[in-house]
Amino acid sequence: MTNLLATALHAARCGWHVFPLTPHGKYPARGFTAWERNATTDHDQITAWWQRAPYNVGIACGPSGLLVIDLDLPKPGEHPPATWARRGIASGEEVFRHLCAEHGRPYPGDTRIVTTRRGGTHLYFTAPPGQRLGNTSGDRGKGLGWLIDTRGTGGYVVAPGSYVAARDGTGPY
Known part of the structure; x- marks a missing residue:
């Protein structure tokens, strides 16, 4: 299991609805434009998503309460x-x-x-x-x-355990 998958599953166990962010980024991954509606706590779905790529982890605040x-x-x-x-x-x-x-x-x-x-x-x-x-x-x-x-509602945050590489600074959350 990758660290990012473990991060996503941990967030889901906290009751937080997660979705993939671009690898090393903080924006919804390609194909995840409906991120708030599709964010989930379902471990099987999360595992399937994170087996595709080393996505960073987004937490959809509204569905997560x-x-x-x-x-x-x-x-x-x-x-x-x-x-x-x-x-x-x-x-x-x-x-x-x-x-x-x-x-x-x-x-x-x-x-x-x-x-x-x-x-x-x-x-x-x-x-x-x-x-x-x-x-x-x-x-x-x-x-x-x-x-x-x-x-x-309508917003998300980058989950702790994600790693962002950007022009204005690179580092872990």
């Missing part, structure tokens, strides 16, 4: 908006910690935490029952803030 908060680091040369720079805040995690404190809430360090390939953080939460929480990006629309994205 997950809300993942993605706390990014700035890209090289990117500087914080003035609002955050004045406070000495320079990362998504620092923005999120500030927001938690501002609302009288502790930073949720007691959840599953995954370090991303560029050093950011994914915080995994069980989505509230009966609510379809979608995706946000930064401080646009209903977003939480600069360098904070959320993934819920």
Whole structure:
């Protein structure tokens, strides 16, 4: 059994619906355009998929009942908006910690935490029952803030154990 197959099966045992991502990538593999509908916890289907190629593992957040908060680091040369720079805040995690404190809430360090390939953080939460929480990006629309994205229904994350090779950095999740 390959490490990536083991990663996919482990995620499925956690109740997370998985699907193949391109080998060494973070986008749905060719032929998996309906990834959210086809994501599964079925061990036989997962084994069949991962026997085809060394796919990375995608976790479909909606079917898995997950809300993942993605706390990014700035890209090289990117500087914080003035609002955050004045406070000495320079990362998504620092923005999120500030927001938690501002609302009288502790930073949720007691959840599953995954370090991303560029050093950011994914915080995994069980989505509230009966609510379809979608995706946000930064401080646009209903977003939480600069360098904070959320993934819920209609979104996915790269599973820990995957390995991404990209122009802006290579590394494991």
